[in-house]
Amino acid sequence: SAVISQKPSRDICQRGTSLTIQCQVDSQVTMMFWYRQQPGQSLTLIATANQGSEATYESGFVIDKFPISRPNLTFSTLTVSNMSPEDSSIYLCSVARRGGEQYFGPGTRLTVT
């Protein structure tokens, strides 16, 4: 398994501001993923964060809105930029292990007012 921590656990932000979410893993991993769950919706993949290269974004998500950093094999950040109320979601990071299991962090609960 993997132990994953996220900061902050929750935040309330004003529209137009930005929030950076941190994800720390207790061991080195190649691939990290960022997901979000908007109220009443499925968990949706935002992007895959690879160390040493730019993140790969899914359809509907762009780097200007969700810039991602991956400075090393145990850490990643996701920034939610120029927030609007529609960005109110739970944001989760995850890592993939051999055997296919993915392990998730506890999530960041963001409310944008």
Place this chain on the structure above:
Amino acid sequence: ILNVEQSPQSLHVQEGDSTNFTCSFPSSNFYALHWYRWETAKSPEALFVMTLNGDEKKKGRISATLNTKEGYSYLYIKGSQPEDSATYLCAFGNQGGKLIFGQGTELSVKP
């Protein structure tokens, strides 16, 4: 667009009841099917990763089956307990590690 559907959306059962949920997914280009259990304010917990048609996996009172040819998986909970209350998610996984989730089944078990 790949679609993963779960039913029912929510389920309310009494302690001791057995229950099951369904996950439907595209049967073409199958790689893996994941089941997770997600309690409020906690991390989603991996239950099973299933890759072979006909797979059956078990973890305590929870078990799952997989039919890749018809594109469905069932999750069963035998003798539900209040601590089983959670949202159960299934996800269609590809070789690159991406997961496409269903909307989940919210289970509530009353003592």
